[in-house]
Amino acid sequence: MTATLFPAGTRDSVTHLVLASELAPVAALIGSDDPALAVRAAATLMTRLLLTRLPGPGCRLLREDFSFTGTLAEGDEVVITAEVEAPSNPGVVHLYCAVRHADGSPILTGFAELSEPTERRGDLTGPFGTQPRRMLAALLARCAGRPPVPTAVAHPCDAESLRGALLAASHGLITPILVGPEARIRAAAEGMDLSAFEIVATPHSHASAEVAVRLVSEGRAAALMKGSLHTDELMGAALAREAGLRTERRVSHCFVMDAPLYPRPLIITDAAINIDPDLDAKADIIRNAIALAAAMGVELPRVALLSAVETVTAKMVSTLHAAALCKMADRGQITGALLDGPLAFDNAVSVAAAKAKGIVSAVAGRADVLVCPDIESGNMLAKQLALLGGAASAGIVLGLRVPMALTSRSDDANSRLASAALLRLVAG
Structure with a gap:
């Protein structure tokens, strides 16, 4: 951690409507008759902000020193803030922390120390959740240690769908088989290295869907991922009776x-x-x-x-x-x-x-x-x-007999990565 990455004064915050479902183990604390238990929920909210946003995923919580001066009830709106203090030890981030009611009255104040995150953080001005920070981090953590799933990626002929498949491969979620017109796939791969991945060439998107499904039917792939083709093209191929992917359950x-x-x-x-x-x-x-x-x-x-x-x-x-x-x-x-x-x-x-x-x-x-x-x-x-x-x-x-990661063609690579994590979890 260096001062150029998180200079003193770097600040992040999130406004949160506290619901009774907040972080299942803490759900019973919010609205509790015991104020000491209720305010522990504020500490949990604070800790989550630190571990998921500032400094961010991959950091370790070293020390917390919080004082509780207010109460927290079900349905309260709170503003949670963290601000970087001047660092004293290399690799350690010192933050001033506060949880306040919407009117500014304090619930929790204090300091926290965390190790530097493993991921460099980008823009901190967007609202909490505009990128899949919480969800993606949790899904990837749950997938850790599981072998990648051989996955037929149907028609990854634009940069985002191709980048999503390669990101999923880099996280060990899938082993992608890229199915589509080879020239278009390589044109979309500007700046990406495809040397480690198999490409199965097809003439057009309809053929990409059919061949991707056939790879599953033949046992070469154990999952499907949608690229830049229409949803009905891939679903039509997957639901065809000759494909053998249907089960007794409704898709x-x-x-x-x-x-x-x-x-x-x-x-x-x-x-x-x-x-x-x-x-x-x-x-x-x-x-x-x-x-x-x-x-x-x-x-x-x-x-x-x-x-x-x-x-x-x-x-x-x-x-x-x-x-x-x-x-x-x-x-x-x-x-x-x-x-x-x-x-x-x-x-x-x-x-x-x-x-x-x-x-x-x-x-x-x-x-x-x-x-x-x-x-x-x-x-x-x-x-x-x-x-x-x-x-x-x-x-x-x-x-279906196998899971299919399916996103909108307008979704970015992070959404596709999160979808691949779901695919990996469902695949067992």
């Missing part, structure tokens, strides 16, 4: 979103494949999402079945589906998660909103999974979180 897509003001990743489904799923399709969509959450380390995910209202009414099919799905969970037809619905979006992610409407639920305000009524609502929700809410995203297709 569905999950976005995993790292939203700045939400304390943990949100799985949003289905926003890319099933246009207007019926009850049976939604049951499989939920089962796929539960399997993904389990692969990510969420032992008992909270599944919110979204609608526009919280009451069951025959005028809205989504509320009838939600009620039936909850009963299916009660009867053991859907297992491994807590289900509740219908829930409006605000009640699914905000404890305060749920309380205001008198909703008593183990899921409301604490959702890990958001099940959308149809592809339109799901797609708009995911893209609003990404484009207006600064959320980072990853995408994966489940229900």
Whole structure:
């Protein structure tokens, strides 16, 4: 760590709405009757800012010396700041830390010492979560030690899709087989070294999809990754009966979103494949999402079945589906998660909103999974979180014999890297 990387006075902050789901082990502390326990949640928030943003991933916490002068209750809005002090020892970062209420009154103040991070940090002015810092770091950590998965990358003919595949390879997540027009792949690889990777040449995107799927069918690849082709091209090839990739379960897509003001990743489904799923399709969509959450380390995910209202009414099919799905969970037809619905979006992610409407639920305000009524609502929700809410995203297709990393063609290499991490986790 040098003064040129983090000069004294470098400052970072995040405004955070504290929810009862904050960092599962600490969830019970927020709103606790014991003030000493409640303020420990503030220390946890502070520590997470230090380890994920400033100094950043790869650092080690050496010492904390915090004083608690306030209380923290469920639903409070807090401002968390860290500022670099003048360094005294090489490789050590000294930071002044504070957690304050929105009105400026202090909850926590003090100092922390951390070792220098292993990654050089870039711009610190963007909102927390505009890049997949929290989610990507957690996914990569969970993938550590697992061997790479041979993966057919379909049509990586632009810089971002190719860079994403190579980044995934450099992190040991996949061994990519690049499938597409060789001249276009090499043209997109300006500044990238492709010498270590196999290229399977195809004439166009349709052929890229078919050949990528064939590599899986032949056992040469154990996963698929979408490049710069249309989603329906790759899905059409994967779902063809002769490909042999279909299972008895309905195929569905999950976005995993790292939203700045939400304390943990949100799985949003289905926003890319099933246009207007019926009850049976939604049951499989939920089962796929539960399997993904389990692969990510969420032992008992909270599944919110979204609608526009919280009451069951025959005028809205989504509320009838939600009620039936909850009963299916009660009867053991859907297992491994807590289900509740219908829930409006605000009640699914905000404890305060749920309380205001008198909703008593183990899921409301604490959702890990958001099940959308149809592809339109799901797609708009995911893209609003990404484009207006600064959320980072990853995408994966489940229900096939092998996982498929599937992102939008406009997604950057980091989103593709996070998607590859999901692929690696689901592959087992």
